[in-house]
Amino acid sequence: MKEWYQKDCMVCTRLKIVLLLIVTVSVSACYFALQTLQAAPKGNAAVPRYIFLFIGDGMGAAQVELSSALLHDAQSFTMTSLPVLGMATTHAADRFITDSAAAGTALATGWKTTVGTISMEGNHLDTLRTIAEMAKAKGMKVGIVSSVGIDDATPACFYAHNATRKNVYDIAVQMASSGFDYFGGGYSVGNFPENQAKTKVFRGDIADLMHSSHYVIARNTTELKAVKPGTPCWAYTDYDAKGALSFAMDRRNEEIDLAEFTREGIRLLYNPKGFFMMVEGGKIDWACHANDATAAAHDIKAFEKAIGEAFAFYQRHPGETLLVVTADHECGGLTLGRRANGYETRLDLLHHQNVSQQRFSEKVSAWKKQGAVTFPMALDSVKVYFGPGNVEADSSLALSEADRNMLQEAYTATMRADFSGTQHIDAFTPAVSALLNNRAGIGWNSNAHTAVPVQVFAIGRGAEAFTGFYDNTDIANKIMQIAKLKRPAR
Ligand SMILES: [Zn+2]
Structure with a gap:
């Protein structure tokens, strides 16, 4: 009796396994077919249109x-x-x-x-x-x-x-x-x-x-x-x-x-x-x-x-x-980081710059044509358009004596340089921009x-x-x- 029961049970188990396999294969086939249908472009299979x-x-x-x-x-x-x-x-x-x-x-x-x-x-x-x-x-x-x-x-x-x-x-x-x-x-x-x-x-x-x-x-x-x-x-x-x-x-x-x-x-x-x-x-x-x-x-x-x-x-x-x-x-x-700044970055200082270098350089070019913008006036513009010198907004924007001298040198060289047509050599704008980028902890290694x-x-x-x-x-x-x-x- 026990033997017969066990025998029957083994047949049942085998049947169950076969059935389970059939169901699994069918479900998988349906699933993959559905996936392909969902993802495939209409008309031309597997090629992006x-x-x-x-x-x-x-x-x-x-x-x-x-x-x-x-x-x-x-x-x-x-x-x-x-x-x-x-x-x-x-x-x-x-x-x-x-x-x-x-x-x-x-x-x-x-x-x-x-x-x-x-x-x-x-x-x-x-x-x-x-x-x-x-x-x-x-x-x-x-x-x-x-x-x-x-x-x-x-x-x-x-x-x-x-x-x-x-x-x-x-x-x-x-x-x-x-x-x-x-x-x-x-x-x-x-x-x-x-x-x-x-x-x-x-x-x-x-x-x-x-x-x-x-x-x-x-x-x-x-x-x-x-x-x-x-x-x-x-x-x-x-x-x-x-x-x-x-x-x-x-x-x-x-x-x-x-x-x-x-x-x-x-x-x-x-x-x-x-x-x-x-x-x-x-x-x-x-x-x-x-x-x-x-x-x-x-x-x-x-x-x-x-x-x-x-x-x-x-x-x-x-x-x-x-x-x-x-x-x-x-x-x-x-690079986002700079030798002189170590682990310090102040990317937020870049928010003080509200025109591109190109636009600021156009202003410098206009000053040169007018010949009426003094260095203190130029520094005021730097403060307004780029931030350096704007200590009221952020003490990190303070200009040291060395910064001021560097900017004055660039300003003088720019105002003195030959001016012909639309071409003008502007050393002042890159100097201003570099000052801000350095404070922000940004490093540039090349032009x-x-x-x-x-x-x-x-x-x-x-x-x-x-x-x-x-x-x-x-x-x-x-x-x-x-x-x-x-x-x-x-
Ligand atoms: Zn390029």
Whole structure:
């Protein structure tokens, strides 16, 4: 009896195990099928339909942390909240420290080239196809946005091919022949008369060429908002002497900011076949060249706001969007800490600076023309626009005798220097800015780029491929692989 019972029980157990296995396999299959259905883009499985590549020019990890600590308080940045993090080396084919042309070529084509070259091989004979061109060939729409001139090195690397970034007019001409759908941000420096005059082959005014290629030109918010989706558009806003947007901290309300260029770009490019959009925070680099920490922090915040627009789009299309944020190189050798300050930082002192170095330098230039601003008057301006000397606000801003002497020397040298046209050598503004940066405990090691690897943040379809440590050429290669973009033989 006992034996029979035991035997029956074993049969039951076996049956139960088989049944359990069947149920487990079925449930798992259903679960994975559901997961795939939820995540896959409608129509084309596993390929992102909407691709964003954000490039913070000159934006190293120290720059990101500076901006976050100075301007965001408890609120975290979108870019640093993205789930995937990688790092990329940035060297050029011929130099350890790269420039925006070689780095832009790496990010746009997946190939190393020489410094100064725009999406061509280092031999300057062969052009390199860009991911933007590959996306266009696949039927996607393409948008290129930058806070500096639209024919500056980084944006140029996505639509143009030239032996040198200096040929800005020839680069701008290629904007009109690119067939891309949206250009937004700074003006075309190549279209400045002095640059038109430099070209070997003048093909006409860039605006005329853009019109002939059926681009609508929008010069302000109202005009940009009136452009209908699907219409090819070149949009710019008020620009400075170098064709760039104002530094974010100097921007007037009526000027279009990087976030609006991005938002409107998304509106114009959105279509069932998808789009590729590159957005550059170009003035971060300019601020870092000048060692202007406050301006860099504000421009990163503006860049962050633009990323926020793409992130909001990602949230509406999570299974169909890939968002990648990186930098082309670090600039300025920025460190958060300084030998003379030890463990002390006073980043909050940077809040006393309320104009960029560029804007302050324009004032210094005006003083020089007027010849009526004395050194004590100049010191008053320093106090108002940068903070040093404003002991009423903070005793840490006090000027020592040595500081005063140093500033007076820089002021005298600046006022004495030859003045010709718009060019003027200004030793005073950098001296004022350095004084504030030193007090804040910020260290700058260079006025040029550095070879420090840069961070890569990513989210969305295929984003996990961006984990790890790799070369900047791999960023383009990964995008090509994930989006199944057709790369021609080299
Ligand atoms: Zn630079």
